[in-house]
Amino acid sequence: MNSPDPFSLALSLIATRDPTLWSIVQLSLQVSLTAVLLASLIALPLGALIALFRFPGRGVVITLLNALMGLPPVVAGLIVYLSLSRAGPLGQFGLLFTPTAMVIAQTLLVLPIVAALTRQAIEDLWEEYREQLRSLGSGRIRAIPTLLWDARITLTTVVLAGFGRASAEVGAVLIVGGNIEGVTRVMTTAIALETSRGDLPLALALGLILLTLVAVINGTAYLLGQASSRHMQ
Amino acid sequence: MRFPRWLLRALPLFVVVGMGSTAQVAADTxxxxxxxxxxxxxxxxxxxxxxxxxxxxxxxxxxxxxxxxxxxxxxxxxxxxxxxxxxxxxxxxxxxxxxxxxxxxxxxNDFLLIGPGSDPADVSEAATITEALTRILESQAPFTSRGDDSGTHRRELELWEQAGLNPDGRWYRELGSGMGSTLNTAGAMNAYVLADRGTWLSFRNRQELEVLFEGDPLLxxxxxxxxxxxxxxxxxxxxxxxxxxxxxxxxxxxxxxxxxxxxxxxxxxxxxxx
Known part of the structure; x- marks a missing residue:
């Protein structure tokens, strides 16, 4: 049996614009980016709120969020599976084995990471700015957008960490998506499938393409961050 | 406040586009x-x-x-x-x-008993699957089991039971993986494994593995x-x-x-x- 070199295989897959590969890549990005966006919309303000306000049980909430950063994707997948299953509480929507289910599962995985890290970043910043913001007479709630904006470079990294989690995980999307060809097959589940078929060069080639994609997205975010900090000065 | 307005206005748009494009796949046909x-x-x-x-x-x-x-x-x-x-x-x-x-x-189709070409338990000499499994157990040669409650795993357990054998010990490895992953591992460990013919024929990473026993009606x-x-x-x-x-x-x-x-x-x- 001849085994082609994964690097040239990856290049030829990209060069021939393999339509199957393209749709898998597209779905991967759609699912993970939507999940990161949704998670960030909730988690950034949530993290800031927890940073700025004192309330009973705050320590527990912070510990819980920090712990959930380590939530195993398989467990998140299982929870979402049981909720979306026809026999589960949200069964009537028929969302199991759809991309929407995958977005929900990944949102669940990304949310604690973004919320916990935002909480830390904003708390540090608040210590620094407290007097200044107080003297301007703005309340804590009103300070949130300003703090989030000022922490944007750190928060970009935070969101990227969330994106890394989403794009790398296979356990959750496999369970709730079902790895259906053309419908819910994403890069990571395709890699797992090719590995189990014993087509290791193809699996590795797909892995290289995924790594490249993630690197490009991270690079873009980095450049944007650089540009915006220059703009500030 | 320095938070740019355009970004705030664009946010709902991102959400709609994002959700719409994922929902779209499910519609129509x-x-x-x-x-x-x-x-x-x-x-x-x-x-x-x-x-x-x-x-x-x-x-x-x-x-x-x-x-x-x-x-x-x-x-x-x-x-x-x-x-x-x-x-x-x-x-x-x-x-x-x-x-x-x-x-x-x-x-x-049928199940196959796959193993390393060197066949340390001599299962290719066996007349029945029962005898082949007995030889593996007696020689304590490594055997990888799916261990995932799949059809193949259930059949494998039935075969041991039918043979009156209790596979137990360090030689018997329950992997909890799919057929292909189990074949990958069996190849790396030079272990015996029960596989269905369909997966075996389409499997690419055979390493030293070969079909050593087949054809028993129990398979x-x-x-x-x-x-x-x-x-x-x-x-x-x-x-x-x-x-x-x-x-x-x-x-x-x-x-x-x-x-x-x-x-x-x-x-x-x-x-x-x-």
Whole structure:
């Protein structure tokens, strides 16, 4: 049996614009980016709120969020599976084995990471700015957008960490998506499938393409961050 | 406040675009969800069958490939429309308990005892699968078991039991993985493993592994189609699923199953021909 070199295989897959590969890549990005966006919309303000306000049980909430950063994707997948299953509480929507289910599962995985890290970043910043913001007479709630904006470079990294989690995980999307060809097959589940078929060069080639994609997205975010900090000065 | 307005205004747009594009995939064409086994999916059978079915009926088939045990769970929760699995006892129980409407035999192949070419337990000399398993146990040669409640795993446990043997010890490794992953591991460990012919023929990473024993009637591996019961699960697409059930057991479906081959070797034999 001849085994082609994964690097040239990856290049030829990209060069021939393999339509199957393209749709898998597209779905991967759609699912993970939507999940990161949704998670960030909730988690950034949530993290800031927890940073700025004192309330009973705050320590527990912070510990819980920090712990959930380590939530195993398989467990998140299982929870979402049981909720979306026809026999589960949200069964009537028929969302199991759809991309929407995958977005929900990944949102669940990304949310604690973004919320916990935002909480830390904003708390540090608040210590620094407290007097200044107080003297301007703005309340804590009103300070949130300003703090989030000022922490944007750190928060970009935070969101990227969330994106890394989403794009790398296979356990959750496999369970709730079902790895259906053309419908819910994403890069990571395709890699797992090719590995189990014993087509290791193809699996590795797909892995290289995924790594490249993630690197490009991270690079873009980095450049944007650089540009915006220059703009500030 | 320095938070840019345009970004705030654009946010809902991102959400709508993001959600819309993922939801779009699900719309329009009628489809059924078929819960089936990793062995059938990995052998490429569905890629060979489904386009013809879709062309004839306009129905798309979404295959969720899992172990047979998990496929039964999906069936008992009503999360698919129809099953194609391989564990006759489990299939009959599913119908008897009212989760499925009926079971039809679709196709069959056989299980193979795979192992390293050096064959340390001399299973290729064995006359029956019972003798082959006895030789493995006695020589304590490494054996990798699926350990995932799949059809193949269930059959393997039945074979040990039938032989009156209790596989236990460091030589017996339960992996809890799919067929392909188990073959990957068996190859790396030079271990024996029970595999279905379909997965074996389409498997690319054989390393030192070879077919060492085959042909015992106990290794017969039939696959059954079971549409789920719409009386139990009212949301099931019973009509569409029934069309699939009929088609896969029709002459057209059966001939297509028989024509699926890899390098000239047939992977599944249509049950109609038996």
């Amino acid at each position: 009628p489809f059924i969800t078929l819960a089936s086994t990793t062995s059938t999916e990995q052998s490429g059978l569905f890629r060979h069958l489904i386009p013809s079915f879709t062309e004839r009926t306009g129905i798309q088939v979404r295959v969720v490939a899992v172990g047979t045990g998990q496929a039964f769970t999906i069936g008992r929760r009503g999360d698919a429309d129809v099953l194609l699995v391989h564990h006759r006892k489990g299939e009959e129980a599913l119908v008897a308990n009212g989760f499925g409407t009926e079971r039809r035999e679709v196709m069959y 017969f591996n039939p696959y059954g189609s079971i549409p789920l019961n719409p009386e139990r699960f009212p949301w099931i697409k019973a009509d569409l699923a029934w069309q699939w059930h009929e088609w896969i057991t029709s002459t057209e479906g059966q001939e297509l199953i028989g024509s699926h081959a890899i390098e000239g070797a047939t992977l599944f034999f249509p049950s109609m021909e038996r």
